[in-house]
Amino acid sequence: MAAVWQQVLAVDARYNAYRTSNFPQFRTQYIRRRSQLLRENAKGGFDPLLRRQYLKLRSQLLAQRYGPLSEQSSFRAYSNSIRSSRTTLDRMEDFDDDLRAQGARGHRRSVSRGSYQLQAQMNRATYEDKSPGSVVPTSVAEASRAMAGDTTLSENYAFAGMCHIFDQHVDKEVPKVQFANDDKNRLACCSLDGTVSIFQLVPTPPAVLRVLRGHSRGVTDFAWSISNDVIVTTSLDATMRIWATEDGKCIREIPDPDCSEVLCCTFQPMNNNLTVVGNSRQNVHVMNISTGKKVKGGSSKLTGHVLSLSFDSPGRILWAGDDRGSIFSFIFDMATGKLTKAKRLVVSEGSSITSISARSWISREARDPSLLVNACVNKLLLYRVVDNEGTLQLKRTFEIQQNSSPVHSIFCPLMSFRQGACVVTGSEDMCVYFFDVERATKAIVNKLQGHSAAVLDVSFNCDESLLASSDARGMVIIWRREQK
Structure with missing residues (x-):
C-alpha cells in the first residue's frame, strides 16, 4: 500500500510546479496536505487494485488539466518529482512531529505562520542538523519507524x-x-x-x-x-x-x-543533458551530450587522474577525487554549466580516491x-x-x-x-x-x-x-x- 500512495504523491509532485504559480506557499501546503491524506488513507487497508486505478485516473486528470509532460522535456520535472515525493514527504512529516511536540506543551500556531515556518525549515534543511553530529533519525521518529516496519x-x-x-x-x-x-x-x-x-x-x-x-x-x-x-x-x-x-x-x-583515457562520469541531477567526465589528464569536463561538445567554463584541473565524481542531490555541488589522494569540491552554475573550484581536501597523499x-x-x-x-x-x-x-x-x-x-x-x-x-x-x-x-x-x-x-x-x-x-x-x- 505504501508503494502505491508514494507513486500518487510522486505524480502530484511532478505537476506541483504548475499549480498557482503566483503562490508558491500554497504549493508547499498542498503537497503537505496530500501527503498527510494519502498516508492516513493507506492505513485503511483499501484494495490495492482500486488504488492503482485511482493512480491511473489521477495521472490522466492532471495531464488533462495541465497538459502532458513529454519525456524529453520533463527530465528535470521527473527528477524533481521522484525527489519531492520522498524528501518533501519526509520534511512535511517532520514538521508535523514538531507541531505535535509543541502542541503537547501548549503552543499553537496559525496555518499561515506554520506554512511560513515550514518553508523556512525546508530552505535550511540542506545544511542543518536536528541533532548536532547525528546523521540518523531521532528517538521521536515514530512515523519513520512505522514505515520501516519498526525493525532493526x-x-x-x-x-x-x-x-x-x-x-x-x-x-x-x-x-x-x-x-x-x-x-x-x-x-x-x-x-x-x-x-x-x-x-x-x-x-x-x-x-x-x-x-x-x-x-x-x-x-x-x-x-x-x-x-x-x-x-x-x-x-x-x-x-x-x-x-x-x-x-x-x-x-x-x-x-x-x-x-585521453576517460575514467569516470556522472549525470547532472537537474539537467540530464549535461554529463561530467573525468580523465587521465587530470581534467574534469562538463559535456553536452546533445551537441557532443564541452560546456564553456565547465572544465577544471585536479592534481591527478580523476577517478570518482559525485553531485549532491540538488546538483549544486560536485565533488571529484583523484589518484593523488585529493577531493575537490566545485560549485556548479545551473544556468551556464560553469564549474567554480571551491575547496580541496587531502585525504592521504598518494592514495587513490x-x-x-x-x-x-x-x-x-x-x-x-x-x-x-x-x-x-x-x-x-x-x-x-x-x-x-x-x-x-x-x-x-x-x-x-x-x-x-x-x-x-x-x-x-x-x-x-x-x-x-x-x-x-x-x-x-x-x-x-x-x-x-x-x-x-x-x-x-x-x-x-x-x-x-x-x-x-x-x-x-x-x-x-x-x-x-x-x-x-x-x-x-x-x-x-x-x-x-
Missing part, C-alpha cells in the same frame, strides 16, 4: 544468500554495477572487456537483455539517465558514448577533449549532508558536509581492506528510517560489508561472502530487496534480502 538494521540487512550469478565477463574486471533509477529488476554493469551488459531479473530466470558493444578498450564507468532511457559510458579508448537502452544502439560517440557518494538515504531527521569515500588507506571514510562550498569534516572511519583496488561504496537509500543508518562497501578481502554508521563499536551489521576476487562495486535496487555486487574477475552476484 540487522533484520533489514539480513540477506538469505545468492539469488543469481552472472559470469559473462569472467576474467575481466567489472568496475561498476548499478540498478536503473527507481527500478527493482533492471541493472547494468560495465567491464574492461569493452562491453556493457543490461540485465533483467524478473521474470525468472534472470537474463541478459542486451550487450552494448562499440568501445575498442575497457569501459571504466557508466551512468543511467533519470528516465533510464539513456546510458552514458566512459572508456580507456578516449571516448564517451551515449546509448539508447531500449534497443542498445549507440546514439553518439564523443571523443575526450584531451584525447576510488569512490565518492553523496548521501542518498531517506531519513527526515538526517539534516547532516554526508559524503562516503573509498580511498586506498584500508578504510571507508564518512565525511560531514559543513557548508555550501562542499567543505568536508571527517565523522567516522570503518576498517576494510583496500590498498590498491578501485573499490566503491554506497549509502543504503531507503530503509534507514529507524535508529541507525547503514552503508555498504566492497573490499579487497572478497567480502561485502554493511556498516551501521552510528555504532561506536562492532559496526558491522552484515558480511556477505561468495566472491573469489576483490569486490569492486555494490548497488541496491529501489526497495532494497536486492543487492548487486561485482568483482575484479568479472563476477556479478545478486543477493536477496531475507523476508521476515
Whole structure:
C-alpha cells in the first residue's frame, strides 16, 4: 500500500510546479496536505487494485488539466518529482512531529505562520542538523519507524544468500554495477572487456537483455539517465558514448577533449543533458551530450587522474577525487554549466580516491549532508558536509581492506528510517560489508561472502530487496534480502 500512495504523491509532485504559480506557499501546503491524506488513507487497508486505478485516473486528470509532460522535456520535472515525493514527504512529516511536540506543551500556531515556518525549515534543511553530529533519525521518529516496519538494521540487512550469478565477463574486471533509477529488476554493469551488459531479473530466470558493444578498450564507468532511457559510458579508448537502452544502439560517440583515457562520469541531477567526465589528464569536463561538445567554463584541473565524481542531490555541488589522494569540491552554475573550484581536501597523499557518494538515504531527521569515500588507506571514510562550498569534516572511519583496488561504496537509500543508518562497501578481502554508521563499536551489521576476487562495486535496487555486487574477475552476484 505504501508503494502505491508514494507513486500518487510522486505524480502530484511532478505537476506541483504548475499549480498557482503566483503562490508558491500554497504549493508547499498542498503537497503537505496530500501527503498527510494519502498516508492516513493507506492505513485503511483499501484494495490495492482500486488504488492503482485511482493512480491511473489521477495521472490522466492532471495531464488533462495541465497538459502532458513529454519525456524529453520533463527530465528535470521527473527528477524533481521522484525527489519531492520522498524528501518533501519526509520534511512535511517532520514538521508535523514538531507541531505535535509543541502542541503537547501548549503552543499553537496559525496555518499561515506554520506554512511560513515550514518553508523556512525546508530552505535550511540542506545544511542543518536536528541533532548536532547525528546523521540518523531521532528517538521521536515514530512515523519513520512505522514505515520501516519498526525493525532493526540487522533484520533489514539480513540477506538469505545468492539469488543469481552472472559470469559473462569472467576474467575481466567489472568496475561498476548499478540498478536503473527507481527500478527493482533492471541493472547494468560495465567491464574492461569493452562491453556493457543490461540485465533483467524478473521474470525468472534472470537474463541478459542486451550487450552494448562499440568501445575498442575497457569501459571504466557508466551512468543511467533519470528516465533510464539513456546510458552514458566512459572508456580507456578516449571516448564517451551515449546509448539508447531500449534497443542498445549507440546514439553518439564523443571523443575526450584531451584525447585521453576517460575514467569516470556522472549525470547532472537537474539537467540530464549535461554529463561530467573525468580523465587521465587530470581534467574534469562538463559535456553536452546533445551537441557532443564541452560546456564553456565547465572544465577544471585536479592534481591527478580523476577517478570518482559525485553531485549532491540538488546538483549544486560536485565533488571529484583523484589518484593523488585529493577531493575537490566545485560549485556548479545551473544556468551556464560553469564549474567554480571551491575547496580541496587531502585525504592521504598518494592514495587513490576510488569512490565518492553523496548521501542518498531517506531519513527526515538526517539534516547532516554526508559524503562516503573509498580511498586506498584500508578504510571507508564518512565525511560531514559543513557548508555550501562542499567543505568536508571527517565523522567516522570503518576498517576494510583496500590498498590498491578501485573499490566503491554506497549509502543504503531507503530503509534507514529507524535508529541507525547503514552503508555498504566492497573490499579487497572478497567480502561485502554493511556498516551501521552510528555504532561506536562492532559496526558491522552484515558480511556477505561468495566472491573469489576483490569486490569492486555494490548497488541496491529501489526497495532494497536486492543487492548487486561485482568483482575484479568479472563476477556479478545478486543477493536477496531475507523476508521476515
